[in-house]
Amino acid sequence: MSKTAPTDELFLHFEKYIPLSNTLKKELADRIVFKSFKKGEIIHDANTICTKSYFIQNGLMRTYFIKDGKEITEYFSAENEWVNSPRSFMQQQLDIYYIDTLEPTDCFCLNVKDLVFLFDNFPEMERYARLSMGTVFGHYMDRITSMRFTTAKEKYNHFCETYSAIYHRVPLGMVSSYLGIAQETLSRIRAEK
Amino acid sequence: MSKTAPTDELFLHFEKYIPLSNTLKKELADRIVFKSFKKGEIIHDANTICTKSYFIQNGLMRTYFIKDGKEITEYFSAENEWVNSPRSFMQQQLDIYYIDTLEPTDCFCLNVKDLVFLFDNFPEMERYARLSMGTVFGHYMDRITSMRFTTAKEKYNHFCETYSAIYHRVPLGMVSSYLGIAQETLSRIRAEK
């Protein structure tokens, strides 16, 4: 029997940042919809405004954009993470990012309208968003530092550490564009050990 | 006569994200302290936990860290921006960043305890923090893209555009470490026009 309602994982994720009242749990459960995707489905298209956010229960997604006709990975998202096109979802405007699945993926889907309702009626949801965004923000700071001052090999090693759960599940070309190095370079780096 | 209370600029900054009630304005005014720094003062030291956030009225600050004995600029902050050591301030833990002034700087200072009070009593402050963080987050996404796929010259041009108000007020060495390129390279780029 497959799960079709918010699971412990999702509630636990919230509770890393805020306590969840039963009222809020119920409101969340009423609004969050289980959704299953096959491998290779496009979850969000850059030509539309992003209205949904997905919390991954299991599987793997990629956020990417097109540059000179090539797909450039912005980041990968796996179990227990929210995925959306950040600026598009938060500001309800167009942005450059596409999102697709790299594996069959089960997730919980929250509509922006429902999220706004929750923000308006549960101040702790605002706090949750603020705090969880702080966590992601910190990762971005680290990534910028890593981009500036490391060799290609160090970038790859760092990637393997921070993405230890998924680095072997992702095609090499997607990793190289994520790291901002040539695919051939990454192939050579991987060969030499 | 110098200003010693929150000015319109600061309230206007808040009002870009949330409406300010008179009650909240008063609470803010009671907690925000005017502070003036000379050029070259260290505003925050990496060996301490960051407990203060500064809203710059005029002047210029630099957030940096030490790598192999050299100062690496994380970013510059100018008029109408909040400055603190983000992770240290938000999570009340140690982080690697120092902050100093590159010019005489006037700012408004808000203590983390007072901010927590405001968060606890004014849900709209949580919303403000969430939304304004979203703006900064977007800039970080752009910066990562810029780090990955641009030449040194493009990085510098992009810097001049996004930091148009301040790029000529900052020593070259601090810019080069911000961009992650050698100072000599930046000097040559600047020479060729």
Add this chain to the structure above:
DNA sequence: GTGATTTTTTGACCCAGGTCAAAAATCAGG
């Protein structure tokens, strides 16, 4: 103003990693 210190520029040299091309390996659909 003047000497000391810091910052910027210039020159010479070199290598990490990019590009282009083609072979090898892997994958996916019938």
Add this chain to the structure above:
DNA sequence: CCTGATTTTTGACCTGGGTCAAAAAATCAC
């Protein structure tokens, strides 16, 4: 289990920008 498509590897070559060193210019302190 074949076959065409995609992905990865390997080779040859080249260049952007790094490093080191020293001169020139700007800034500071007294």
